[in-house]
Amino acid sequence: MLAIEFINMNECILLIKRISKLDYRFIIGKKQYAKVEFEAILTNKSKIKLFAYDKIADYIYKKEPKILGGMGKIREDMNVEITEIYCR
Numbered sequence: 089m090l091a092i093e094f095i096n097m098n099e100c101i102l103l104i105k106r107i108s109k110l111d112y113r114f115i116i117g118k119k120q121y122a123k124v125e126f127e128a129i130l131t132n133k134s135k136i137k138l139f140a141y142d143k144i145a146d147y148i149y150k151k152e153p154k155i156l157g158g159m160g161k162i163r164e165d166m167n168v169e170i171t172e173i174y175c176r
Contacts (some may be wrong), residue, residue, distance in 0.1 A: 098163075100159070100162060101157075104128035105128060105129050106126055110124050111124065123145055126141040137166075138169075144171070144172075159172040
């Protein structure tokens with residue numbers, strides 16, 4: 089029997105280079121408490137905007153990585169929410 093795993097078509101795997109400063113903000117009145125936003129360039133030279141919440145946002149703000157790998161979900165206006173992070 090063949091098992092099929094559902095894969096959300098909005099999920100992506102990214103290898104990016106950060107090209108802007110980090111914009112870190114605290115959030116009041118939402119289920120998330122912190123958000124970081126920044127612009128990056130993909131390996132094919134496309135520019136995208138990324139954001140992350142809570143623990144991932146804290147880690148990115150603390151380490152300020154220039155090169156970042158991870159998984160994300162494509163949101164409206166081609167913004168990408170980082171859901172998992174892999175960096176050196």
